[in-house]
Amino acid sequence: xxxxxxxxxxxxxxxxxxxxxxxxxxxxxxxxxxxxxxxxxxxxxxxxxxxxxxxxxxxxxxxxxxxxxxxxxxxxxxxxxxxxxxxxxxxxxxxxxxxxxxxxxxxxxxxxxxxxxxxxxxxxxxxxxxxxxxxxxxxxxxxxxxxxxxxxxxxxxxxxxxxxxxxxxxxxxxxxxxxxxxxxxxxxxxxxxxxxxxxxxxxxxxxxxxxxxxxxxxxxxxxxxxxxxxxxxxxxxxxxxxxxxxxxxxxxxxxxxxxxxxxxxxxxxxxxxxxxxxxxxxxxxxxxxxxxxxxxxxxxxxxxxxxxxxxxxxxxxxxxxxxxxxxxxxxxxxxxxxxxxxxxxxxxxxxxxxxxxxxxxxxxxxxxxxxxxxxxxxxxxxxxxxxxxxxxxxxxxxxxxxxxxxxxxxxxxxxxxxxxxxxxxxxxxxxxxxxxxxxxxxxxxxxxxxxxxxxxxxxxxxxxxxxxxxxxxxxxx
Amino acid sequence: xxxxxxxxxxxxxxxxxxxxxxxxxxxxxxxxxxxxxxxxxxxxxxxxxxxxxxxxxxxxxxxxxxxxxxxxxxxxxxxxxxxxxxxxxxxxxxxxxxxxxxxxxxxxxxxxxxxxxxxxxxxxxxxxxxxxxxxxxxxxxxxxxxxxxxxxxxxxxxxxxxxxxxxxxxxxxxxxxxxxxxxxxxxxxxxxxxxxxxxxxxxxxxxxxxxxxxxxxxxxxxxxxxxxxxxxxxxxxxxxxxxxxxxxxxxxxxxxxxxxxxxxxxxxxxxxxxxxxxxxxxxxxxxxxxxxxxxxxxxxxxxxxxxxxxxxxxxxxxxxxxxxxxxxxxxxxxxxxxxxxxxxxxxxxxxxxxxxxxxxxxxxxxxxxxxxxxxxxxxxxxxxxxxxxxxxxxxxxxxxxxxxxxxxxxxxxxxxxxxxxxxxxxxxxxxxxxxxxxxxxxxxxxxxxxxxxxxxxxxxxxxxxxxxxxxxxxxxx
Numbered sequence: 001x002x003x004x005x006x007x008x009x010x011x012x013x014x015x016x017x018x019x020x021x022x023x024x025x026x027x028x029x030x031x032x033x034x035x036x037x038x039x040x041x042x043x044x045x046x047x048x049x050x051x052x053x054x055x056x057x058x059x060x061x062x063x064x065x066x067x068x069x070x071x072x073x074x075x076x077x078x079x080x081x082x083x084x085x086x087x088x089x090x091x092x093x094x095x096x097x098x099x100x101x102x103x104x105x106x107x108x109x110x111x112x113x114x115x116x117x118x119x120x121x122x123x124x125x126x127x128x129x130x131x132x133x134x135x136x137x138x139x140x141x142x143x144x145x146x147x148x149x150x151x152x153x154x155x156x157x158x159x160x161x162x163x164x165x166x167x168x169x170x171x172x173x174x175x176x177x178x179x180x181x182x183x184x185x186x187x188x189x190x191x192x193x194x195x196x197x198x199x200x201x202x203x204x205x206x207x208x209x210x211x212x213x214x215x216x217x218x219x220x221x222x223x224x225x226x227x228x229x230x231x232x233x234x235x236x237x238x239x240x241x242x243x244x245x246x247x248x249x250x251x252x253x254x255x256x257x258x259x260x261x262x263x264x265x266x267x268x269x270x271x272x273x274x275x276x277x278x279x280x281x282x283x284x285x286x287x288x289x290x291x292x293x294x295x296x297x298x299x300x301x302x303x304x305x306x307x308x309x310x311x312x313x314x315x316x317x318x319x320x321x322x323x324x325x326x327x328x329x330x331x332x333x334x335x336x337x338x339x340x341x342x343x344x345x346x347x348x349x350x351x352x353x354x355x356x357x358x359x360x361x362x363x364x365x366x367x368x369x370x371x372x373x374x375x376x377x378x379x380x381x382x383x384x385x386x387x388x389x390x391x392x393x394x395x396x397x398x399x400x401x402x403x404x405x406x407x408x409x410x411x412x413x414x415x416x417x418x419x420x421x422x423x424x425x426x427x428x429x430x431x432x433x434x435x436x437x438x439x440x441x442x443x444x445x446x447x448x449x450x451x452x453x454x455x456x457x458x459x460x461x462x463x464x465x466x467x468x469x470x471x472x473x474x475x476x477x
Numbered sequence: 478x479x480x481x482x483x484x485x486x487x488x489x490x491x492x493x494x495x496x497x498x499x500x501x502x503x504x505x506x507x508x509x510x511x512x513x514x515x516x517x518x519x520x521x522x523x524x525x526x527x528x529x530x531x532x533x534x535x536x537x538x539x540x541x542x543x544x545x546x547x548x549x550x551x552x553x554x555x556x557x558x559x560x561x562x563x564x565x566x567x568x569x570x571x572x573x574x575x576x577x578x579x580x581x582x583x584x585x586x587x588x589x590x591x592x593x594x595x596x597x598x599x600x601x602x603x604x605x606x607x608x609x610x611x612x613x614x615x616x617x618x619x620x621x622x623x624x625x626x627x628x629x630x631x632x633x634x635x636x637x638x639x640x641x642x643x644x645x646x647x648x649x650x651x652x653x654x655x656x657x658x659x660x661x662x663x664x665x666x667x668x669x670x671x672x673x674x675x676x677x678x679x680x681x682x683x684x685x686x687x688x689x690x691x692x693x694x695x696x697x698x699x700x701x702x703x704x705x706x707x708x709x710x711x712x713x714x715x716x717x718x719x720x721x722x723x724x725x726x727x728x729x730x731x732x733x734x735x736x737x738x739x740x741x742x743x744x745x746x747x748x749x750x751x752x753x754x755x756x757x758x759x760x761x762x763x764x765x766x767x768x769x770x771x772x773x774x775x776x777x778x779x780x781x782x783x784x785x786x787x788x789x790x791x792x793x794x795x796x797x798x799x800x801x802x803x804x805x806x807x808x809x810x811x812x813x814x815x816x817x818x819x820x821x822x823x824x825x826x827x828x829x830x831x832x833x834x835x836x837x838x839x840x841x842x843x844x845x846x847x848x849x850x851x852x853x854x855x856x857x858x859x860x861x862x863x864x865x866x867x868x869x870x871x872x873x874x875x876x877x878x879x880x881x882x883x884x885x886x887x888x889x890x891x892x893x894x895x896x897x898x899x900x901x902x903x904x905x906x907x908x909x910x911x912x913x914x915x916x917x918x919x920x921x922x923x924x925x926x927x928x929x930x931x932x933x934x935x936x937x938x939x940x941x942x943x944x945x946x947x948x949x950x951x952x953x954x
Contacts, residue, residue: 032602032603034595034599036551036552039551041599043546044545051545067524068528069518069524071511072513073516073588075513093577093578096577098574098575099572099575100570100572100623100634101568102569111574118513121512122511126509144550146577158550
C-alpha cells in the first residue's frame with residue numbers, strides 16, 4: 001500500500017529524532033536547502049504556514065494598538081556600537097557589508113541581527129514631547145546572525161521574524177507593555193498553535209544583550225528538549241540614554257523615555273513540528289494549517305462520486321480552508337501525502353457513503369474515523385477542527401506533565417539530565433556560579449524563572465545555600 | 478487659520494517639484510531619513526499604504542494561481558555569475574558581504590538585487606518531470622541596489638518589492654504568463670490606484686539584464702516625467718540552460734523549461750504621490766488609503782456633537798476604513814492635517830448639522846462639499862469613495878492627454894523635450910544608434926513600444942529612414 005511506503009520514507013522519531021525532524025521538513029515540502037550555506041528556502045507549503053502565523057500575530061498586534069513600519073536592513077558599525085552590552089552580544093555574529101559595487105565603503109555596515117539601534121536612531125528624530133509617546137511599532141522582516149551550525153527553522157543564518165519596538169513615558173508603562181506582549185505570545189501559542197508554554201523571566205546570564213529584563217515562553221518538544229518560542233525585553237532607559245532619545249514632559253523637563261522590544265520567528269514552525277508531529281509526518285493545528293480539510297473521492301470512476309466531492313468542497317469552502325484532490329493518484333497515496341503534510345481532517349467520499357447520505361471524516365491527530373451526515377457537514381467540520389486543536393493541546397500538555405521532573409539535589413539533577421529528557425524544576429540561589437556549574441556538570445541551561453512558582457525545597461539545587469526561586473532547567477534548541 | 482499655515486509648510490509644485498515631492502513624503506509622515514545612507518525608513522502611515530498595496534496585489538497573484546515562497550537574501554558570487562548578461566547588469570550595483578563575525582568568508586555573497594539566480598538554483602532541485610510544471614512563485618522581500626543618488630520610494634539602496642518567478646513547459650505558456658502579469662499590474666494601477674498607464678514592450682537597450690523581452694507599464698507624473706511602474710520579463714530558456722534546469726517531457730526527452738519574472742516595488746507609492754498629489758499634500762486613491770474617511774466634530778463642546786460623531790464612526794466602520802478625530806486640536810488644524818495625509822473624504826458634523834439630520838462630506842480630490850442625510854451615510858459613503866476614484870482617474874487621464882505630444886522630426890522632438898514636459902510619441906526605425914542619439918540630443922529615453930500603435934508618420938524621427946514602430950519617449954524617474 002502506498003500509504004505504508006510513504007510512512008517508511010521518513011525516519012522514526014525513536015530511531016533518530018534529529019533525522020526525523022529534517023525528514024519532515026523536506027518531505028512535507030516545507031523547506032529546501034539552498035546554495036547559500038546556513039540559509040534555507042521556505043517553500044510554498046511552509047510559507048503558507050508562516051503567512052497564517054503572521055496574520056494571527058499581526059491581528060493581535062494591531063488590536064493592542066501597534067503599527068507596522070520598515071527600517072533599513074543595514075546598521076552602520078558606529079550605530080551598532082552605541083550601546084555597549086548590545087554590541088558585545090551581537091558583533092561576533094553579524095554579516096558585514098564592506099563594498100557597494102566596486103567601491104569600498106567608508107564605514108562597514110552589518111546586516112541587521114535585530115533593530116534596536118535603528119529604532120532608537122529613528123525615535124531620536126521623531127520623539128520630542130510627551131505628546132509623541134507612546135510609540136508602539138512592529139516590523140516584519142528578515143534578520144541575519146552568522147551561526148556555525150544550522151537547522152531548518154530552528155537556527156539559520158537568515159530567518160524571518162517580527163520585532164516589536166516601543167517607547168514609553170514611564171518605566172511602569174514600558175514594563176506593562178513587555179508583560180502584555182509576552183501574554184499575547186503565550187495566548188497565540190496555546191490557543192492557535194495548541195502548544196503549551198511556560199511563561200517566565202530569564203536569568204541575567206540568559207538575558208538579551210542590552211536588556212534589563214527578558215521574559216520568555218518556553219515550550220517542550222517531543223524529544224524532551226526545550227524551545228524558547230518568543231521573548232519580550234524591558235530596556236529601562238539604557239538605550240534611550242545611549243542614543244540620546246529625549247522628550248519634554250508636562251512640566252517642561254527633559255526625560256529619557258523607556259523602551260521594550262519583543263520578537264518571534266519562523267522558529268515557531270519548528271516548534272509546531274516538534275510538538276505535534278509523529279512518525280507519519282507533520283500534524284498541524286487547524287488555525288495555521290494551509291489546508292484544514294482535504295476531500296478525497298473514493299472509487300471516483302463511479303458515477304456521481306466526483307460530483308459529490310465537488311459539492312462537499314463548495315460547501316466547506318464557506319467554513320474552512322478546504323482542498324479537493326481529484327487527481328489521478330490512488331486514495332492510498334493521497335492519504336499518506338496529506339498525513340505527511342499534517343492536514344487536520346480528511347474526508348473520504350465513495351459510492352456507498354453517497355447512498356447513505358454521509359461521508360467519513362478522519363482526524364489526523366488521533367486517526368479517529370467519524371461518520372458524518374452530508375447535511376450536517378457544514379456545522380460539524382468547524383466543531384471537529386476545534387476538537388483537533390483541543391486534542392492536540394491536551395496531548396501536548398499531558399506529555400509535558402509526564403516529562404517534567406522536580407529535583408532537589410545536584411545528583412538528582414545530573415541523573416535526570418542524563419537519563420530523562422524533559423524539563424527539570426529545581427530551586428536556585430540566584431548565583432551565576434551555580435548556573436554555570438549546572439551547565440558544566442549536567443549540561444542544562446536555565447530556561448526561565450516561571451511566573452507560577454512552586455516551592456520544591458528551601459535550598460539551591462547546586463550549592464545548597466538558601467534559595468527561594470524555582471527555575472525550569474533543561475537542554476534546549 | 479491653522480489650515481493655511483499648514484498649507485504653506487510645503488513647497489508648491491510649481492516652485493520646485495522635487496522639493497514638493499520630498500516635502501509631501503516627510504510632512505505626510507510617509508518616510509523618515511535614516512543614518513544609513515540611501516536607505517529610507519517607512520513610517521506607519523507609509524507602511525499602511527504598502528500593506529494595502531500588498532493585499533490587493535497578493536490577492537490577484539493568488540487568484541492567478543501563484544504561491545508565495547522565501548529565498549535567501551544572499552547570492553554567492555559564483556551563482557550570480559552563471560548567467561552572463563545578468564551578472565553584467567547587476568554586479569556593478571550590488572552590496573557585498575565579505576565577513577561573518579570576525580571571519581572572512583571563503584566566497585563573497587551579494588545581497589540580492591533580484592532573485593532569478595536563486596530561483597533557478599532551487600528549480601534545478603525540484604523540477605524533474607513535466608508533472609512538476611508550471612511553477613508559479615512569488616516572493617515579498619527587500620532588495621538592495623547600490624544607487625548613487627537616491628530619493629524616497631523612487632530610488633533607494635534598499636527597497637521593498639514583490640518578484641514573481643515562474644517556470645513553464647513551453648515558450649508559449651511562459652509568454653502568456655508574462656503578458657498576464659503585465660495585465661494584472663495595469664489593472665491594479667488603473668482600477669485601484671486610479672493611475673492610467675501605457676502598456677508596452679521595452680526596446681532591447683532598456684531590457685532587463687538577461688531577458689529576451691521586457692514589458693512595462695509607464696505612468697506620467699504631474700511634472701511630465703515618466704515613471705516605470707511595473708515590469709514583466711520573458712527569459713526564454715536562457716537561465717534554465719545556464720543553471721542546468723531540465724525536465725523530462727511526456728515522451729521522456731530532456732527539455733529546458735521556459736521562464737518569466739515580474740516585479741513591482743514601493744516605487745508605486747511614489748507614483749501615486751506624483752500622480753494625484755497637490756499643493757495641499759497627498760491625495761490617496763481610496764483603495765489604498767489607510768484612512769478612507771475622517772470624522773471631525775465641529776464645536777464639539779456643544780452637547781450631543783461627540784456622541785453623534787461617535788455614532789457616525791460606528792456606522793461607517795462597517796463600510797470603510799474610518800477614523801474619528803475627537804482630539805483637542807482645532808477643526809482647522811484637523812482639516813489641514815488630513816488633507817496633507819490625503820484622506821479621500823472628510824465628514825464635518827456640528828450642532829446645526831445634527832438639527833438638520835445631516836452632515837457635510839468634503840472630497841479631498843476636488844474639495845466638493847456634499848450635504849448628506851445621516852440616514853443615508855452608510856450607502857452614500859461607498860458611492861462617494863467610488864466617485865473619488867473615478868474623479869482621480871479622469872483627471873489623471875486628462876492631464877496625460879494634455880501632456881502627450883506627437884512629433885515627426887528631430888527638431889520637433891528636441892523642442893518638445895526642452896519646452897514641454899510629458900510623453901512624446903514618435904516613430905522609430907529600430908536602430909540602437911537612433912535611440913542613443915535621441916538620448917544625447919534630446920535627453921529622452923524610450924519608455925516603451927506600446928501595444929496600442931498609432932501611425933504618426935512613415936519615417937524614423939531620428940534618421941528619417943523607413944519606420945513602422947511608434948514609441949513613447951520621455952524623461953524618466
